[in-house]
Amino acid sequence: MTQTPVPFDPEIEPALALVVQPDAPPFTPEAVPAMRKAMAALFPPAAEAVGDAPVDVVERTIPGPEGAPDLEVTVISPRWLDHPVPGLYNIHGGGMMVGHRNMDVPRLLALVLEHGVVAVNVEYRLAPEHPHPAPVEDCYAGLVWTAEHASELSIDPDRLVIMGGSAGGGLSAGVALLARDRGGPRLAGQLLLCPMIDDSNTTVSSHQYSGLGTWTREANLAGWRMLLGDAAGTGTASPYASPSRATDLSGLPPAFVEVGSAEPFRDEDTEYALRIWATGGQAELHVWSGAFHGFDMYAPDSELTRAALAARDSWLRRVFGT
C-alpha cells in the first residue's frame, strides 16, 4: 500500500539529509551492536555533557526488577537544592533496540535548568537480547526506586512526571499503565514525545513513511520484531509493551502527547489521546505541521522546535503548579 505522505516543513527539511544516511544498514540483530557503539560515541557521559551548568550529576546503581541485574541511573539536580522540587523520570529512545540514556542529557539539562526540577535518567536492557518485558520492567523498577527515594533525591513525590521520546515515550506510557495496575507510584503526568506505542503498524501514517524520514516503517517493524518476536503485529502483545493495545485507558495520569504530522507515529499517538479523552481522562495533544520524527533533536534551531519546546514547558508549568 503506498500512501502520499504529509510533506516535511521546509525549514527543517535540510536537517533530514544530514540525519538520514542513504547507505545506513537496516536494523537487524546482527547490525544492532555496531549501531549502539556508534551512537554511544556521539554522546559523552552526563558529567561531561552538562559542562559548567549549575547542576550536580550523580551516577548511581540501583536494584533492577526481581531476579534481574541492577540498573544504572543518572541523577541531574539543580545545585544548592535545599527543598523538594518536582521530578522528571526519563526513559531514552532508540526503537527498543538501540540508544543510551546519555542521548537525552541535553534535553534533560534544559528542563532541569528551566523548571528547577530533579531528573532521573534510567538505563534499561534492550531488545533483541532482552525482549519484552525486560525493558519496561527495568523502567518500572527505576520508577519505583525513584519514588521510594524521593526524599533523598529532593523530589516532591506528588509532582513526579514520567517522560520519554520515541521508544522512551512508549515505555513511559507502558510504565504509567503498570503503575496504575499495580498500585505503584502515583505519577503527576506522562510526557510522551513522539511515542512508539502500537506494534500493529496498520495506521495510515505508518504506511505513509515507508522508506522515508528519520524513523521509517521498516525501522519500526524491526524494533517491534526485536521486542516482541513472533508476537509482533499479531494482536497478542501486552499493553505494557504496546500501550495502544490497552483496552482501558482510564485512571491514567494527565498525558502530554506530542508528535509530528509527517511521521509514522502520528496516527497511533493521536488515537491514544482520543481514547484517553473518551474515558474522561486528561490529555494534551500537539501534532506539529510537517515535523518528522525527532524534529526537536535534529532541527533544534527552527521555528517548529521553539514552538514545540514552549508548549512542553507550558504543560510542565501547569502540571507542576509552577
Add this chain to the structure above:
Amino acid sequence: MTGVSYPPVPYDPELEPGLAMFLELVEGIPLRADTILANRAHFGTIVPPIEQVVGDRPVEVEHRAVPGPAGAPDVELTIVRPRGGVTGAPGIYSIHGGGMVLGNRFFGIDGLIEEVLRFGAVGVSVEYRLAPEHPAPAGVEDCYAGLVWFAANARELGVDPARILVTGASAGGGLSAGVALMARDRGGPALAGQMLLCPMIDDRNETVSTRQYDGLGAWDRNNNDTGWDALLGPLRGTDEVSPYAAPARATDLSGLPPAYIDVGAAEIFRDEATDYALRIWATGGQAELHVWAGGYHGFSGFSPQAEVSRAAAGTRLSWLRRILGVPSTP
C-alpha cells in the same frame, strides 16, 4: 444511548473563572429554537463598537459593501489596515462565530486588529446572513463572496494574493473550513492557510465529546443542536447535508490549504476537530493540531491570562509566522 455514561474531561482549574464568566455573560439564556432572537439581541449588547475596540491603536478601519452571492444582497466587510497602508502584506480573512445564529463581524475583531499590527497584515471581517432566517447555504456563500472580492482586490488593498488565509472560531471556524472547500472545488482564491479555532464542522453531534458536554460547559450539546437545526432544518443529519455547511461531511479532504486546528480537550468539538485533522493527514495534506488540556470552548478568548491560553496564543503565532513566511525571532 441509555446506560452508557460519558464522564467529561475535567477543566483546567485555572480556566474555571473564565468559564463561569462565559456562561453568565454569553449563555445567560439557554439557546433553543425559540430563544435565538433573544440571544441574538443580548449578544449584540456584549460586542463593543469597533471604534471602542480600536482605541488609539494605529490602524485604519473601512467598511465596504461588496457584491454578495448571485441574486443575494451585498456583503458588508470591515477592512483593518496598519495606518499609512502596506504593500505585499499578508491578508487575514476573518469569519466570526456564534453558532451560525448569533454574532456580527465585530465579535472577536480585537484579535484581528492585534494580528494586523503584529504581522503588518490587512484584516477583513465579513458579515454573513444568520440562520434560521437564512439557512444554509446563505452564510457560507456570503463568506465565500467576500473572500472572492478580497482576493480580487488584494493588490489594491496592499495584499499579496498568495498570502491570504482564512480564519475563524467556532461557527467561524466551520465556515472557514467550508469556504476553503468551496475555493478548492470552484477554482477560487488560492489560500495560504485555514486557521480553524474550535471549529463547528459536524451537524451529526454524535461524537464522544459531544456527549461528554451535554448540559455542561460553554456551547454544550444542546446549544449545538439548536445551531445546526437552525442552519439545516429538516436536512440535518441526512446525507443531503452539504460539506460546505458541515465540512466533516466532505468525503475528499485532499488539496486543501494547510490547516491549523486548535480546540480544547474539555469541549464538544474536540473529537470532530481531531478527526478532521486525521482525515487531512491521511490524504497527504498538511495540518497542525493542538488540543489543549482541560480547555473549554473558547477558553483562550475568555481566560486569556491563564497559562494554557497564553500557550495557545503563542502557538498560533508560531504557525502564522511559518505560514506567512515571516522570519522567526529566536
